[in-house]
Amino acid sequence: MTAGSPALPPRHGLEERLRSLTLARGITVWSLLRVIAALAATLIIFAILLQLLGSDFGTAFNAVIDSAFGNSFNIGQTLMTASLLIATGLAAAIPFRAQLWNVGGEGQMWFGAFCTIGIALNLPKGLAPGLSVAILVIASMVAGAVWGLVPGILKATINANEVITSLMMTFIAIELGNWAIDGIWPQGASNETMSVPANTLMPNIWSGTLVTWGLPLALIAAIVAWAVMSRTKLGFEIRAVGLNPQTARMNGMSVGKVAIVTFALGGAFAGLAGSIFILGINGALPAGFPLNNFGYLGIAVALVARLSPLWIIPSAVLFAGLRVGSDGLQASTGLSTTVGQILVALFVILLLAFRLIRFSYPEVASR
Amino acid sequence: MSPVQTLFSLGIALMVPMLFAALGELIIEKAGVLNVGIEGVMLIGAFSAAVGVNYGNGSIWIGLLIAIGSGIVCGIILALLYVRLGTDQIVTGIMFNILAFGLTTTLAVKYVHASQSSQFPDWDIPGLHSIPGIGDVLFSQDVLVYASIVIAALVWYLTRQTWFGLYSRAVSEYPRAAESAGLNVWRLRYVAVILGCVLTAVGGAELFANSGGFVAGYTNGRGFIALAIVVLARWNAFYVVAAALLFGVAQALQFEADKLGFLGDVPSHVLIALPYILVLVAVVFARGSRYPAAVGIPFRPTRSST
Numbered sequence: 224m225t226a227g228s229p230a231l232p233p234r235h236g237l238e239e240r241l242r243s244l245t246l247a248r249g250i251t252v253w254s255l256l257r258v259i260a261a262l263a264a265t266l267i268i269f270a271i272l273l274q275l276l277g278s279d280f281g282t283a284f285n286a287v288i289d290s291a292f293g294n295s296f297n298i299g300q301t302l303m304t305a306s307l308l309i310a311t312g313l314a315a316a317i318p319f320r321a322q323l324w325n326v327g328g329e330g331q332m333w334f335g336a337f338c339t340i341g342i343a344l345n346l347p348k349g350l351a352p353g354l355s356v357a358i359l360v361i362a363s364m365v366a367g368a369v370w371g372l373v374p375g376i377l378k379a380t381i382n383a384n385e386v387i388t389s390l391m392m393t394f395i396a397i398e399l400g401n402w403a404i405d406g407i408w409p410q411g412a413s414n415e416t417m418s419v420p421a422n423t424l425m426p427n428i429w430s431g432t433l434v435t436w437g438l439p440l441a442l443i444a445a446i447v448a449w450a451v452m453s454r455t456k457l458g459f460e461i462r463a464v465g466l467n468p469q470t471a472r473m474n475g476m477s478v479g480k481v482a483i484v485t486f487a488l489g490g491a492f493a494g495l496a497g498s499i500f501i502l503g504i505n506g507a508l509p510a511g512f513p514l515n516n517f518g519y520l521g522i523a524v525a526l527v528a529r530l531s532p533l534w535i536i537p538s539a540v541l542f543a544g545l546r547v548g549s550d551g552l553q554a555s556t557g558l559s560t561t562v563g564q565i566l567v568a569l570f571v572i573l574l575l576a577f578r579l580i581r582f583s584y585p586e587v588a589s590r
Numbered sequence: 591m592s593p594v595q596t597l598f599s600l601g602i603a604l605m606v607p608m609l610f611a612a613l614g615e616l617i618i619e620k621a622g623v624l625n626v627g628i629e630g631v632m633l634i635g636a637f638s639a640a641v642g643v644n645y646g647n648g649s650i651w652i653g654l655l656i657a658i659g660s661g662i663v664c665g666i667i668l669a670l671l672y673v674r675l676g677t678d679q680i681v682t683g684i685m686f687n688i689l690a691f692g693l694t695t696t697l698a699v700k701y702v703h704a705s706q707s708s709q710f711p712d713w714d715i716p717g718l719h720s721i722p723g724i725g726d727v728l729f730s731q732d733v734l735v736y737a738s739i740v741i742a743a744l745v746w747y748l749t750r751q752t753w754f755g756l757y758s759r760a761v762s763e764y765p766r767a768a769e770s771a772g773l774n775v776w777r778l779r780y781v782a783v784i785l786g787c788v789l790t791a792v793g794g795a796e797l798f799a800n801s802g803g804f805v806a807g808y809t810n811g812r813g814f815i816a817l818a819i820v821v822l823a824r825w826n827a828f829y830v831v832a833a834a835l836l837f838g839v840a841q842a843l844q845f846e847a848d849k850l851g852f853l854g855d856v857p858s859h860v861l862i863a864l865p866y867i868l869v870l871v872a873v874v875f876a877r878g879s880r881y882p883a884a885v886g887i888p889f890r891p892t893r894s895s896t
Contacts, residue, residue, distance in 0.1 A: 276700060324680045326626075373870070381877035386626060386680055387818045388873055394811040394866040402859035514695075514806065519688050526681060559699050561806075564692035571685045575677040576670075582678045584887045 254579065261573040269566055278556045287563075290551020291544035299432025303504055305536075305543035306441035307332075310496035311521025312528065312535040313448045314367075317492070318485040319530050320452065321465040322582065327374060327389025329518025330396035331367040331490040335497025336508055337399050338366035343419035343501070344408060352422045359423055360440065360498045367494020368487040370396060375486025379479035385486070397513050404510050415509040425503040437503030444495055448532035451488075461485055466583065493518060516564060520546070523571045526580050542567055591726055593849040597842050599727045603800060605838025606738045607632070610793030611816035612823070612830045613738075613745045614786035620749050620825060621782030622762035622775075622884040623672050626683025629813030630690030631664045631787050635794020637694040640804035641701050643708045650708040654795050661791025665784030673779045676888030687813075695806040707802035710734045734796050739831065741789070746827035758782060762882035765889045775889050790816075811866060818869040822876045833872075840865040 270280040291301050311328045318325035342362050346355050373392055377383035408416045425436040452458035463471040464481045472478055496517065501508065524542050528534035549563030574580050591599065611632055618625045625631070638660035639653035646652030668686065671677045710732040719729035749755040757778055760768035765775045790813070797812065798804055815837055823829035844861040847853040853861070 276696070326680070326684050377870075377873065381874065383873045383877065384817075384821065384881070387814060387821070388870060390811065390814045391818070391866040391869045394814075395863045398859050398863040398866075401862075402857065406857065406859065516688060516691065519684065522681070522684055523688070557699075559696045561692045561695040564688050565696060566692075568685045568689035568692060572671065572677075572682065572689065575682055575685070576675050578675070578677075580678075580681070582681075 257577040257579055258574075261570070261577045261579060264573050265566065265570045268569055272565065276556075276558060278558060283552055283556065283558075286551045286555040287545065287548030290554070291548035295429075296432050297547065299429060299434040301540065301543045301547045302434055302438050303499075304546050305539040306438045306499055306503070307496045307517050308521055308524045308539035308543050308546075309441040309445055309535055310492050310499060311518050312524035312539055313444060313521075313532060314371075314489040314493035314496070314518070315522040316525035316528065316530040316532060316535060317448060317452070317461065318489045319465075319525060321461045321481050321485050322468075323375075323378065323482055323485055324386050325371065325374070325389055325486055325489045326386055326519070326522060327371065327393045328489065328493040328496075328521045329513070329516065330389070330393030331370040331493030332497040332500070332518050333393070333396035333400050333513075334370040335363035335367040335494030336501050337396065337403055337497075338494075339363045339498045339501045340403060340408060340416055340419060340508055343423045344417060346420070346423065348420070348422075350422060352424075352426070355423045356425055356436070356502060359502060360495065363498035363501075364491040364494040367497060368491040371486040371488075371490020371493065372483065375483045375490075378486070379482040385482075389486075393518070400508055400512075401510070403508055410507065414511070415507045418507045419501060423502060424506060425499075433504070435503040437499035440495065440499060440503075442536065444492055445532050445536055448488075448492070452532055457484065493521070496521075514561065515546070520564070520567060523567050526571055527574065529580065593846055595723075595727050597846045597850065598839060599731070600845060601835065601839030601842040602727070602731060602735060603838070604841045605834045606735050607793040607797040607800070608812050608816050608819060608837055609738045609742065609831060609834035610796065611790045611813055612819040612834055613742055613827060614789030614793070615816055615820045616745060616786075616823075616825055616827060616830060617749065617758075617782050617789070618786035619820060619882065619885055620755070620762055621758045621779045622765060622882060622887070622889070623779055623783055624679045624683070624881075624886040625668065625672070625783065625786060625790075626680050626817070627664075627668055627686035627690075628683070628790055628816055629809050629811070630683075630687040631661065631668070631790040632794040632797065632813045632816075633687075633690045633694050633807070633809045634660050634664055635791030636798040636808055637698060637702070637794075637804055638791065639795035639798040640698070640706070643798075644702055644706050648706065648708050650710055650795075650799055653708060653798070654710075654792065657791045657795035657798075658788055661788035662784060664791065665787030668787060669780045669783040672783060672888070673776050676890060679886050679888070691807055694804075698804055698806065702804045707798075709799045709802075710796070732799070734792075734799070738796075742827050742831050745789075745830075749825075749827065754778075754781075759882070762884050765884050766892075769889075769891060775891065779889075815865060815869055818872060821879050821881075822872045824876070824879050825882070836872075837865050837868065840868050 273280055273283055290297055292298055311332060314328035315325060339359050343359055370392055374385045374388035377388050378385045403416050410417045427435050460476045461481055464478055468478050520542060524535055524538045528538040545563040545566055549560045552558050552562060553560045611628055615625055615628055635657040639657040642653035642656030671682050672679050712732050715729040719725045757773055761775050761778050769775050819830055819833040822833045847861050
C-alpha cells in the first residue's frame with residue numbers, strides 16, 4: 224500500500240463476522256452454513272424432481288434408507304458398493320492432487336475387470352484360492368495402471384489434454400468389455416461373460432451378507448494411498464506440482480514424472496475396483512454395467528472427500544448408500560436406478576457452486 | 591450407390607451431431623472456457639428433441655425448438671457455474687455429464703416413448719444432386735446437413751472477422767489485459783457459453799433424428815470426440831468440418847464394413863472403437879495445437895476502486 228492512501232475501513236457485516244468465527248481447525252461457522260445451504264438446495268431440487276415424476280420425497284427417503292441400511296444384508300451390499308467407490312475415488316483423487324485430471328477411472332476399472340476375467344479363466348485349476356486371488360488382483364491393478372499410463376505418458380511427452388485422452392481410453396475399454404460379453408468369453412445366451420472359477424472368488428468375511436475380502440482390500444488401498452500422499456517424498460512432489468507446477472519445476476521436480484506416476488497409481492486403484500467387482504461381487508462381467516458409472520462417481524466421491532484418501536472412505540459409504548438405495552427406490556416407485564446419480568451430481572455441483580470444493584489457479588501471465 | 595458412396599453418404603450424416611457440438615465448443619473455448627459438459631448438453635439436446643417430438647405430434651421441428659430451448663437453459667446454468675461462480679470447469683463439466691445422464695435416463699421412462707421417432711426432411715439440391723458419382727453423396731442429405739455447413743461458415747466469420755471474435759480472442763488469451771482495455775470478460779463468456787450450448791444441443795437433436803429414438807446415454811462419447819475435433823482443427827471452423835467428417839466416416843465404417851470386402855474380417859467391436867482410437871492418434875498428430883492460454887481458468891474481475 225502506498226503512503227497516503229486511506230486505510231480500508233474495517234468491515235462489520237454479518238458475513239464478515241461469520242467468516243471469522245471458527246469452530247475447529249479449518250472449519251468455520253461460515254463454511255458449515257454453506258454446507259447446510261448446499262445440502263438444503265440439493266434436497267429441495269430433488270424433491271421437486273420427484274414430484275414431477277409422480278413420487279414424493281418422504282416415500283423415496285424411506286425407501287432409500289431402508290434398502291441401503293435397513294438390515295445387515297443391505298448394509299453389506301452398501302459396503303461392497305462402497306469398496307468399489309473407494310477404489311475409483313482414489314483413482315481420481317491422486318492425480319487430481321497434482322491438478323492432473325484423470326477422468327478415465329471408469330475405463331481403467333473396465334480394463335482391469337476385462338483382464339481379471341481373461342486371466343481367471345486361464346489359470347491352472349489346482350491353484351490355492353488365496354494365491355489365485357492375489358495373482359488376479361495384482362494383474363488387474365497392473366492392467367488398470369497400463370490403461371492409465373496412456374493418458375499419463377501422452378500428457379508428459381506431448382502435453383496432450385488428459386481429459387480427452389483418458390475419456391477416449393474409457394470408451395475403448397467399455398467396447399472391449401462388450402466384446403468380452405458377446406464374442407471372447409460369452410456365456411451361452413445370457414448377457415454376460417463366463418463366470419470365473421470358484422477358486423478365484425474372494426472369500427466371504429461376514430456371514431449373512433455378501434461382504435467379501437474386497438472391502439478390506441479397498442480399505443487397505445485407502446490407507447496405502449494416505450501413507451503415500453502424506454508420508455513419502457513422492458506424495459510431497461505430487462502435492463507440490465498440484466499447488467504450482469512452475470515452482471515445483473524450479474525446485475528440481477519433474478512434472479512429467481509426476482504425471483506418469485499419478486496416472487499409473489490412479490489406474491492401479493481403478494483396476495483394483497475392477498477385480499473387486501469381478502472376484503468379490505459379481506463373478507462375471509454383465510452387459511449394461513456401464514450404466515452404473517462407478518468410475519465417474521468415484522470423481523464425485525473424491526471431490527466430496529476433498530481429495531483426502533482417508534475421507535474417501537465415509538464419502539464412498541454415503542454415495543454407495545445412495546446407489547444401493549436407488550435400487551430400493553426402483554422397486555417401490557418404479558423410478559430408474561439412475562435417479563441416485565442425479566442426487567450425487569446435483570450435490571457435488573452445488574458444493575462447487577457454494578465454493579466448498581475449490582482449486583487454485585495460477586494467473587495467466589503475458590508471454 | 592456403391593458401398594464407398596454409401597459409406598461417405600452415411601459418414602456425412604453421422605458427422606453432423608459432432609460438427610454442431612464442435613462448432614459450439616469452438617466458440618466457447620475461443621472465449622476462454624473449456625466446456626467438458628458438452629456430452630451432457632448434447633444428451634439433454636437429444637432428450638429434449640425426443641420429448642418435443644413426443645408431445646408435438648411427431649414434428650421434428652418442435653423437437654428442434656425444444657432442443658434449442660434446452661440448450662439455452664444448459665448454457666445459462668453452465669455459464670453461471672463456469673463464469674460467474676468460477677467453479678473448476680473440468681470437474682463441473684464431468685459432474686454435469688453425470689447429472690445429464692441421470693436426468694435424461696430417469697425422465698425418459700416417463701416422457702419418451704421409444705417407438706416415437708422423427709427425421710429431418712431430405713432435400714435434393716436441384717441440379718447438383720444429379721452429378722454422377724458425388725451428387726447422391728453430397729447433395730441428397732437432410733436439411734440439417736446443409737445447415738451445419740452454413741453454420742460452420744458463420745462460426746468462422748464470427749470468430750475471425752467480427753468484433754466478437756476479436757474480443758473473444760483477447761478474453762481467451764489474456765483476460766486481465768482485456769479487462770483493463772475495458773472489456774467485460776464475464777459478459778462475453780456468458781454469451782459464448784450460451785451460444786455454444788445451443789449449437790451443441792442442436793447436434794443432440796440431429797443425433798436423435800438420425801437414430802430413430804432416444805436411448806439412455808446415447809451420445810456415447812460423441813461430445814468428447816467433438817472436444818478433440820476442436821483441438822485437431824486448431825480452432826478453425828473450416829478445419830472443424832474436415833475433422834468432423836473424418837470421425838463421421840470412421841463411425842459409418844461399423845455399418846458398412848461388411849459390404850467393403852477388405853474390412854469384412856475385422857471384428858465389429860474394433861470398428862465401434864475405431865473413432866475413439868482415431869482420437870488418440872489425432873491427438874498425437876495435433877501435438878503442436880495449443881489451447882488459448884486462459885482456457886479452463888476462472889476469471890475474477892478486479893474490484894473497481896471507485
